[in-house]
Amino acid sequence: MLDKDPTTFSLLTYMWVFLLAMTGGLVAFIRRLNKSRKPLPLTEVFVRLLGELIISGFAGVITFYLCEFWDFDQLLTAVLVAISGHLGGGAIDRISKIWDAMIDKTP
Structure with a gap:
C-alpha cells in the first residue's frame, strides 16, 4: 500500500x-433548509452553506483516500464520496470511530 501517494492523483480526480x-x-443542506420552520437572514444561510460545503469536501477527500487504501472499485468510491459529503460532519465522526477501532486493535 505504500505505492499510493496523494500527490499522484490528478487535479481532475480531486475536482x-x-x-x-x-x-x-448541498443536497443535505437544502433538505435541512426545507424542513426549517424559522426563516434565517440570507447572509446567515450563505455562511452556513459555505461551512457545509467545506465540511462535505473534507469528508469526501478523506473517504476517497480510505477507498483508495482499501482498493475499492471506482464506482463504489464515487458513491461513498457522495454519501460522505451528504453526511458531512457525521461522516467524519464515523471515520473517527474506524480510526479508534484500528488503534484499539494495535498491540
Missing part, C-alpha cells in the same frame, strides 16, 4: 471528488 462530496453536502 470530481470535491464536486461529488459538495453536491452531497
